[in-house]
Amino acid sequence: MSAATYSVHIRSGARTIVSTENYQVFQDEITFLFGESGIGKSMISKAVYGLLDPDELDVTVNAGPYASYLDGEPARQMRANSFFVFQEPSSHLNSLLKISDQLREGSLRLSTDEDAILGRLWQDSGAQAIRRLLDVFPKPYRPSGGEKQRVLLAMAFKKIDVLLRSVGAGAPSFFVFDEPTGSLDNRYRNLFLELLFEKYSLRPFTVMIITHDYSVISELYAKYGRLLPRIHLKELRRGEGTHVEVVDFSAQEYLSWLSAGIRRPPASGGPVLELGARFSVFGRQLCLYKDPAHSQPADLVIRKGEMAYVKAPSGVGKTTLAKAIMGLYPAQRLTMTLCGMRITEKTRAKVWDAEIWGKKAGMVFQHADESLNLAASVKETFAGLPLAEKLTPARLASALAELFENAVTDSFLRKKVAMLSGGQKQRLNLLRTIVLGTDLLILDEPLNGLDFLSVKKVLAILDAKRGQGSALLMISHNEEIFDHFVDKENVYYLAEVADENRSAE
């Protein structure tokens, strides 16, 4: 095993953005790099790959100027046999070029494996659907996020194919996959891993996978045990200020935490939320089921101290369900009882404002960046909440300490939200709603962007809220974790159904 260790410092003007002394790249091996969102995983990886602009940022790699690093022979050789899959697929693709042309740009045209790669990544779609996709000019709304992500993965696999076919063994390579499965469900994520390890088994190359998806660990241990000696699990952790360090991530700790789970005895309190199985929003008929086969429609019932989990593929309407319950989306058909209040599609919007928001129910939105006032300070984020007791500085510090440990100083409270990392923003986003202590708490992707330590803490806090009698409605693509933390009888499956009236016609 040969590992190159990089010291990377990135500054913008007088402000240090991030710095590390031990970013490791294991030659011809696979590294999974975890860590909370915004801590610097992508930026440091881009610096090492050679993607940052030395005119825009003041970067040093191994104490040397960035321009020299970029022009150095090792970095040039490495880039020649490498590929960087960006986190945001839309910004990676060129909207003025057909996808088929983008798949054959530059050295990618040397690959002869395109059909096989596309066939694997679009396993159920058939050749015709793939041909239609290749003919598309990418736009923000088409193809879908998941398809764009698979197009990028296909490009990376073509580059890997070129490396395996045309470049001699031992040549330096660096394939970086930045959140490669962020828009994919578990099935496609597993297809990606399968293809990657298949290629890797032909001949090893260097891979860095940046991800928040801890459930990938279970997949590795379940299916790719033989490759585990060549796989490194690392985590980027915050040190002092903007300094971060790469540490080992313990797979065993994650797996044992997962299998321990948190199981509470069945709740005996009355229902906090009862929602009719069928509802309609934006003209779409949606239905909740108790089984993945969608054969038993079921009302969503959450009692005091219960946690319910709604599952559905991306785009079906999980967030729509949450927003309809919170009265943010007008429903054409909806019947629910919330804390004894009967609510239908005819209920006037001001009822939510007067009686529900922040009093009976609260909701955590999935994108902390959009949900928080980035121009406000941490302290101001909690101002204006309808709390029973005034949030004194001491109470606020104690609430924040649950998720921010010893970071809660006066200067932290005065810090602008925009200056926090993605993970810190998400924790703030969660705490703002949790401190309300409402009877119902709806959480849309609550684990987004969190590191493992924070995931554990958030779930412990949510469990404590259950203990205090709150009812929780969970929406998350992180099925592995919630399957372990939610009782099977509280799992619901959401699906779109045909319009009954139209069917009758």
Place this chain on the structure above:
Amino acid sequence: MFKQLIIKKDSRWLGIWLLGILAAGIWDNLFLNKPALRQVAAGFVNTFSIALLVVIFTLLLAWGVTLALHFLDAGKNKAPYLLLTFLLNLIRSIPQIVGILFGYVAVSVLVQAGFLRSEAVIFPLLAFCISLFVFIEFVDLMRERIAHYQKLDFYNAMRVCGIPEGRVINFDILWKNSRIHILNKLISVFGAAIFLQCSVDFIISVGLSTDVNSVTLPATMGSLLAKIDSKQDILAIGYALTHPGYVGNLFFEHLLGLSVAFLIVFSLMSIYHIANGYAERHRL
């Protein structure tokens, strides 16, 4: 720190403006006769005081009307909302200069009739006349900012936490996330107020009947420019263009008109650059 001020275009132009005015003041003190100097000083102070009041009134009017429109729009009874929108559109349909001109005429009539005597009342009234015709674009800006944030999860995420709508609009959207846009617009309003005031004062002083004249209103840069002495001074600039040897005389013998013209043009140019620099610095 000085270097930082120089690098920032808005700070640089603010410095240039203040230095320019200071230099003009020193020069006038040395070479302009005392009665004329007093007139220029009074005109300058009056013009800029009224412009400052315009900025304050515009902000208050715009903020109030924005909130009124927002909450009336959200309410069930749409009649007050439609009425307010109609009134705003009515004001919008009147050309700014025409509206302000009639406002000034009305104030002049009140002054002549003896209803208004103190400058403490006349100044705010003149400023209000100008504000009434410039505040609507400010309302548009604030409404756009609110609409932008309402489209994002930002607004709903705060509302479902029970944060009152008034706080979300006033504090989170307008104060925390729009104050840079608002300040930039206020700088432009300050420049526009000087320009409109000078234009209207000039028109009133030159072109209207003797019943309504500059004597009835406080001296401003516009009314000073309309004086026969100033006009001769301005004409002297044209003469100097064809007789370059006369240029030197402009700075000693034609100072009244030259000073007034310089203060107006230089201030407008500086304010334009300050607003632009501020917008560039904050990437608006």
